[in-house]
Amino acid sequence: MIPVTKTCLPELDEYVSQLSEIWKTGWLTNNGTYSKKLTSDLISYLNVPNLELIGNGTLAIQLAIQALDLTGEIITTPYSYVATTTAILWENCDPVFVDINRESLCIDPELIEAAITEKTSAILATHVYGLPCDVVKIEQIARKYQLKVIYDAAHCFGVNYRGQSILKYGDCSTISFHATKLFHTVEGGAVVCADDRIAQRIFLSKKFGHHGEDDYFQIGINAKLSEFHAAMGVCMLPLIDSLIQRRKQISQSYNHLLEGCEIRRPVIPADLEYNYSYYPLIFNSHTAMSNVRQALLDQRVMTRRYFYPSLNTLNYLRPELKRPCPISEEIADRVLCIPLYPELQQTDLDIISHTILREFK
Numbered sequence: 004m005i006p007v008t009k010t011c012l013p014e015l016d017e018y019v020s021q022l023s024e025i026w027k028t029g030w031l032t033n034n035g036t037y038s039k040k041l042t043s044d045l046i047s048y049l050n051v052p053n054l055e056l057i058g059n060g061t062l063a064i065q066l067a068i069q070a071l072d073l074t075g076e077i078i079t080t081p082y083s084y085v086a087t088t089t090a091i092l093w094e095n096c097d098p099v100f101v102d103i104n105r106e107s108l109c110i111d112p113e114l115i116e117a118a119i120t121e122k123t124s125a126i127l128a129t130h131v132y133g134l135p136c137d138v139v140k141i142e143q144i145a146r147k148y149q150l151k152v153i154y155d156a157a158h159c160f161g162v163n164y165r166g167q168s169i170l171k172y173g174d175c176s177t178i179s180f181h182a183t184k185l186f187h188t189v190e191g192g193a194v195v196c197a198d199d200r201i202a203q204r205i206f207l208s209k210k211f212g213h214h215g216e217d218d219y220f221q222i223g224i225n226a227k228l229s230e231f232h233a234a235m236g237v238c239m240l241p242l243i244d245s246l247i248q249r250r251k252q253i254s255q256s257y258n259h260l261l262e263g264c265e266i267r268r269p270v271i272p273a274d275l276e277y278n279y280s281y282y283p284l285i286f287n288s289h290t291a292m293s294n295v296r297q298a299l300l301d302q303r304v305m306t307r308r309y310f311y312p313s314l315n316t317l318n319y320l321r322p323e324l325k326r327p328c329p330i331s332e333e334i335a336d337r338v339l340c341i342p343l344y345p346e347l348q349q350t351d352l353d354i355i356s357h358t359i360l361r362e363f364k
């Protein structure tokens with residue numbers, strides 16, 4: 004079987020030698036050596052002003068919503084993983100879905116202004132597949148209406164846009180270090196903030212608002228990353244450049260093998276240093292997508308309908324939140340992500356691409 008993704012792990016000996024340090028000190032969580040090291044390693048690798056490690060990427064969004072004091076309505080994309088929407092709902096805000104741009108697959112800034120009301124407090128947009136939102140237009144709109152901006156940058160590890168880390172745009176950017184993501188700590192995530200005071204609030208809120216001996220500064224929750232998780236990140240970080248390089252090779256092979264097929268792929272902008280986190284294919288119809296999916300399954304190749312369903316259609320939304328988003332719904336209905344992970348072999352790529360091509364004959 005060829006899975007759609009496969010988590011990369013460091014050499015077991017390498018991880019075990021980090022664990023033996025944890026055994027020596029007995030320090031398992033609460034901002035220990037590994038959390039501190041991973042934080043500073045990530046700040047320098049990603050070239051960001053600050054970074055707060057969080058237990059996972061969903062809590063990272065929730066803490067950002069809290070730290071920015073968001074209330075009421077949050078304008079958001081329907082084309083993302085479900086966590087983008089549920090984080091908003093969990094924080095007792097209403098997601099207001101604005102359709103995506105057909106080319107970028109990110110929220111369409113031309114449609115944002117019409118969705119703003121007195122209750123709007125922020126825009127929460129996803130750089131889907133690690134491809135950038137229109138950060139310039141979104142910032143202009145946010146300034147004009149005094150809205151906060153959070154980017155769900157869960158797919159963006161190592162992505163640079165217009166000469167800087169994509170995590171530097173917006174008031175906060177959140178990222179996931181889940182095992183299925185490019186860089187992982189088994190479970191984990193982080194928030195990067197433009198303003199150090201917001202970063203400080205997140206620093207406190209992830210540990211009960213408790214700092215020092217007996218000081219409780221604000222309402223908080225437990226969203227810390229343990230030393231075991233941080234140690235995994237410390238082992239993974241030195242490997243990441245070669246993993247991205249390998250993903251790039253595989254993506255380019257697919258581009259070449261699938262050339263001339265009637266399948267659309269998102270365009271990678273010229274001013275983007277990309278991380279090749281996914282390989283999505285957008286078919287001309289739902290039927291074409293299903294046929295390819297079944298043909299691949301017959302060859303024991305797994306695929307994923309990333310991202311389906313369009314989030315404005317989630318069945319548990321209140322009816323008035325289910326605004327139509329025809330482009331997102333259409334793309335969610337026709338998209339398929341095919342396997343992409345460093346261990347994929349050329350023979351695997353050949354099987355996958357031949358199977359797809361055969362469906363178009």
Ligand SMILES: *Cc1c(COP(=O)(O)O)cnc(C)c1O
Nearest residue numbers: 059060061084086157179180181
């Ligand atoms: C994975 C993902 C998340 C959630 O991250 P977790 O670390 O799994 O909680 C949020 N948003 C998007 C777009 C994701 O792909």
